[in-house]
Amino acid sequence: MDKILIVDDDKKICQLVEMFLEKEQFEVIKAHDGEVAIKKFKEETPNMVILDIMLPKMDGYDVCREIKKISDVPIIMLTAKGETFDKVLGLRLGADDYMVKPFDPEELIARIRAVLRRVSTNSNQSAEQIIFPNLAINMDNFTLKINDKESQLPKKEMELLYFLASNPNKVFTREQLIERIWGFDFIGETRTVDVHIKRLRSKLKEVKDNYEIKTVWGVGYKFEVKKGV
Structure with missing residues (x-):
């Protein structure tokens, strides 16, 4: 069972995403600020991170940077920041996908599965x-x-x-x-x-x-x- 870390200070959004993920048989971990997100990531080693940008204590960009220093785990940014600059920055920092709120939970699930498939495929293929x-x-x-x-x-x-x-x-x-x-x-x-x-x-x-x-x-x-x- 794939384990997914949801990082968002909006607890209602966390609960909504958690409900859809658990329905699809994912294990869910939650964090509501950037510092806790890093701590839980190191403790739980999730298979994916769903990451908001506007977070207390440490913003999503910094969380993404810290995670990418120690892991290649896929990250999907889920945020209200929809400007092109924000999307480009998130992708440059290593995010694998970027969704803007408000969002369709079923589309989020589809993107999660697509990213996990790509990661699985890439890990099984030769370097060339x-x-x-x-x-x-x-x-x-x-x-x-x-x-x-x-x-x-x-x-x-x-x-x-x-x-x-x-x-x-x-x-x-x-x-x-x-x-x-x-x-x-x-x-x-x-x-x-x-x-x-x-x-x-x-x-x-x-x-x-x-x-x-x-x-x-x-x-x-x-x-x-x-x-x-």
């Missing part, structure tokens, strides 16, 4: 291969498999796709992608990233309903795994 339903990225032979059709991609396209897909739903700036894929000594324009993204989007169009390299305007790009995958 990423496997999603109907999509496989294999760095051993630089092949991309979509549905049952396999194709070979240029080296930089494969490295870029592999890196983004290894960090689903996380946003990266062009500069970060340049440094990671082309290296610190790259001489050229950051628009090189845009060209490669355009080519990758063309190759992913058959599975666009489930997987997409999305532009986060003013920031960069992310590999988005759609709800329900």
Whole structure:
């Protein structure tokens, strides 16, 4: 049974989420401030954290930072802060998903299950291969498999796709992608990233309903795994 830590100072929301989680056979732990959240996380070692941002004593961003220093456990931020800046910051700090209040509890359950599936899949695959339903990225032979059709991609396209897909739903700036894929000594324009993204989007169009390299305007790009995958 997966154990989930709910962190929210609104006890009614905690009770609502707890009710739906227990109905789905999850074990639930609750914390109502950031400091208690860290303490319970270390004591209980949950499989996932549902985390509000506006918390007493230590805000959700700091809680996320502290957890990610010691664990790769998935985190879904559930908060009233719905500005793009807040979403991008949360995802940059390591959150795996971000939901804005008011929310649909059934959608939250669906997202929880999707994130847990991805974590389970990634833990069972080799370091050089990423496997999603109907999509496989294999760095051993630089092949991309979509549905049952396999194709070979240029080296930089494969490295870029592999890196983004290894960090689903996380946003990266062009500069970060340049440094990671082309290296610190790259001489050229950051628009090189845009060209490669355009080519990758063309190759992913058959599975666009489930997987997409999305532009986060003013920031960069992310590999988005759609709800329900």
